[in-house]
């Protein structure tokens with residue numbers, strides 16, 4: 245997994261709350277293996293018309309949208325299904341950080357496994373950041389994971405909280421399964437106890 | 446925490462499954478039960494890329510559902526796009542010696558219908574599946590939640606997951622649900638009240654007399670849509686309803702093991718005085734038949750209501766969301782919901798495809814004709830057979846419904862069962878998101894009786910007026 249440390253890049257803002265994972269990547273694309281590259285399906289039905297042509301008004305089809313590496317969203321971003329393809333689509337398009345007041349819980353977990361940093365900011369801060377991004381299309385936003393800060397295009401700075409474990413994984417890019425397998429003795433000991441205490445399982 | 450501190454049901458299950466504590470307040474949780482389906486191929490790919498083995502195939506159970514065709518058997522060969530996924534599950538489960546109920550097996554069905562039906566889901570267990578509606582299994586008193594493909598690979602390789610303990614919310618519904626009012630109406634009323642982000646970061650325990658009075662199938666419907674309330678997991682304390690349901694099921698413990706399990710399960714319910722991070726209360730008697738008008742499950746209202754006005758929204762973000770939803774569903778503020786015409790009806794999905802759901806729909810349909818295309822996809826082969834044994838298939842067929850095979854079907858349309866652009870679909874499924882049932886399709890969520898009423902009247906109708 246690609247580590248995440250700092251990032252300064254163009255951002256886009258989405259004002260609608262409850263953007264669900266079906267909108268991020270429609271279910272009809274989920275039969276593809278991951279290797280196909282899910283970036284092409286990101287927001288597919290908002291990005292392309294029925295004939296597969298780009299819809300010019302959609303922000304990701306505009307120059308600063310294509311270059312965006314950061315997305316600032318409203319409440320409950322990526323609610324809905326467990327499809328990890330929602331993360332693959334964002335990451336495949338080039339998005340490395342998503343900032344919102346709240347996220348769908350499963351998406352939030354999935355994001356870290358793929359080097360996508362999801363940042364929760366208080367609703368008022370996220371709204372201010374969205375407004376600043378919309379007012380300065382293409383202006384850079386900076387994310388500093390070690391310092392846990394975001395700087396908006398208007399210079400406003402926001403501090404964010406992050407689980408220490410996730411921060412470690414993102415900074416080092418390490419594989420969580422490898423980490424857990426190092427605990428094989430703990431797992432075996434638990435299984436022995438489980439066999440004795442709840443043998444019907 | 447001392448041993449006599451009152452604990453919640455979730456506390457008890459959580460604490461019994463901690464393998465190790467990690468940094469940042471995370472715990473490595475042991476996973477007792479792992480369900481797999483034909484959408485799990487990406488997780489197997491991930492496992493294979495790293496050359497890792499499955500640690501406990503004996504704790505896994507697989508059945509295909511998302512890509513399974515529901516056309517009448519033998520109607521046409523299965524398209525390659527679908528057959529690939531179904532075959533991949535068969536191949537992966539064979540390679541790793543995982544229990545697999547395949548497409549030709551009479552027990553095949555939607556994984557969240559089949560797990561409880563087979564007695565694979567048990568009280569007090571941790572259960573995961575690479576599907577968000579894994580919350581369904583909380584109905585039996587399991588700590589059950591959906592995970593992504595990376596986490597599925599993690600569980601396959603280690604039988605554990607790193608998790609941070611969720612905050613806990615108790616939703617207490619006292620009073621009695623009115624005649625014919627179902628768990629579907631109740632959960633839509635709950636989501637309308639707390640919002641589709643209301644449960645984010647929380648596990649929900651459902652309690653109160655109205656919840657206790659639900660049968661197991663109603664509890665499955667209730668817990669199923671916890672994810673639509675933003676919660677990864679919903680749970681109901683196990684009781685005699687649970688134990689009666691489980692006793693004698695194929696994979697449930699039997700004999701002395703049953704007695705030992707039962708003694709343990711009776712210790713699980715939340716202790717008096719246990720603390721929740723948030724408490725929500727509803728009056729069960731006030732719940733009406735519900736339908737959704739927008740593109741989020743929180744956009745739900747009683748059938749007697751009118752389409753709401755975005756101008757009445759509490760803030761600009763909510764207003765923009767409502768305006769966008771109404772633009773998509775093509776409804777005007779102030780329109781009585783009971784006048785909205787439908788183009789198609791779908792009865793099925795892991796929310797409402799069990800025998801009691803089909804009975805409720807058939808009771809409305811009996812002796813009437815569907816005015817729009819309508820079909821029923823039972824949740825499993827066993828549900829289908831049980832429905833046929835009591836003649837429900839004939840009730841639907843006589844009314845002009847299609848009687849399909851079991852699978853996810855038009856809930857998500859990955860098998861090709863889709864509506865047409867612009868169509869308005871009355872659906873017993875769980876998500877009314879844009880494009881969920883096909884590009885441009887407008888989905889309206891409701892109970893099986895309400896969907897049946899919509900089919901035979903061609904519009905949203907309070908099924909109680911058809912009595």
Ligand code: SF4
Nearest residue numbers: 578794795853856857
């Ligand atoms: S029936 Fe629908 S919600 Fe349930 S598992 Fe299948 S696709 Fe998901």
